[in-house]
Amino acid sequence: MQALQPFRLAPYFRTRVWGFNDLSPWYDYKTDGEPIGEVWLTGEMCSADTGPLKGQSLKEISVAHGEALLGAGRAGQEFPLLVKVLFPKEKLSVQVHPDDALAQKYGEPRGKTECWYALDAQPGAAVALGIKPGTPSEEVHTAITESRLEELLVSVPVSKGDMIFVDAGTVHAIGPGAVLLETQQTSDLTYRMYDYGRPRELHLDKSFEAMRLATGSGKMTPKKVDGHSILIDQKYFRVERWKGTTLSSENAFADVVQMVFIAEGKLRVEGRSFEPFALERCQLAVIPAGARDWKLVTEAASEVIRILPQSA
Structure with a gap:
């Protein structure tokens, strides 16, 4: 098996309506077009920036050098984790991610469990993480219909250095004011449950199928x-x-x-x-x-x- 040496990956900048046009001082990146909300660091389109693999995408490297890159017995597998930096300028939609079993029910290879590490946080920065204990699922339905779901969400303040676990099935939303390093399963599955009246598609049936009112999500102690x-x-x-x-x-x-x-x-x-x-x-x-x-x-x-x- 051909040995591979360490290499740097070039980031890939993803447009998001809730992002920024200027990512300084984190990245020397400005745009007059759509704002950038996510910087993908291990996306399949990210390319090697150093060494003999320079210019090859992570997907190409994974296919050509499966075990040497990923480990014994992992040939043919996708790169296992998607790492991103998130730059929310405004609050994101309320979402829920499926676990592996539900994702596979709908023909996807895996679900989406993730975590957020706060690289920075301004005073008042917070995320929504879960439904308030004791709330029945029927009340969640009603709150969405009446445009007041935010009242039922658990608000978690975020400080620099915090690590927050977001288990699959957790109703969650990211607010502005923090820069987050996200580590997640390699999956882009997101069911949008609520979007504050904005005219984007919701996925209510799948959201309620995926939702769990009690999960292991929360701040982690180092x-x-x-x-x-x-x-x-x-x-x-x-x-x-x-x-x-x-x-x-x-x-x-x-x-x-x-x-x-x-x-x-x-x-x-x-x-x-x-x-x-x-x-x-x-x-x-x-x-x-x-x-x-x-x-x-x-x-x-x-x-x-x-x-x-x-x-x-």
Whole structure:
């Protein structure tokens, strides 16, 4: 099996009506057209930006180098996680995502469980996460009809550094004022339940089929382990935060693909068998499964987010 070395991925900017025309200081990106709401970091259309695979899309790399990239026994699989940065200028629609079983009922490969890490948050930033306890599903129906669903949603304040788990089946919505790093199953399945009277399509039947009034969603408490923090460790993904500790193949080896995102600082990825490359804030590197010769070299105080897929 051909060995693969770490590489940087170029981001892909997605238009969204609730986004911004200027993403500075996070990205040097401005547009006079439709606003940008999401920056996809591991979408199948994202392309390698360094090394011998430069110019190839993540989908092409996954197809051509399945096990070398993803891990033993994973040939033929899609890249397992979709990582994005979200820039909400206004509140997003109220949504619910299906779990794997419901998604497969409708011919999709998987559902959508996700988490949000707050890279920044302004005073008053909040998300809606779940229906208030004790609310019957019939009341949710009525509230949508009467344009008052927001009254039934649990509002969760968001501060910089928070990790929030969004289990499949959770009714949720993102508000303005925070910049969120989202890690999710590779899926774009979203059922829109409520949109504040805006004239976009709703998916009420599927929303109520997917909705669960009690889920495991909520803020997660970090766990300190060997000089870093585990922010979340769930069925589909583990997300860690590293500060002040050198991240390398010696202390962060994995037999599955890893994603390394720079939340703060500037680093270099180095190894004896590949050309070093830089990683700046909001950039992401892919560490192929089993890579044994790499390390991050910090050039300033840094915060590194390490993301690993879990076996579902």
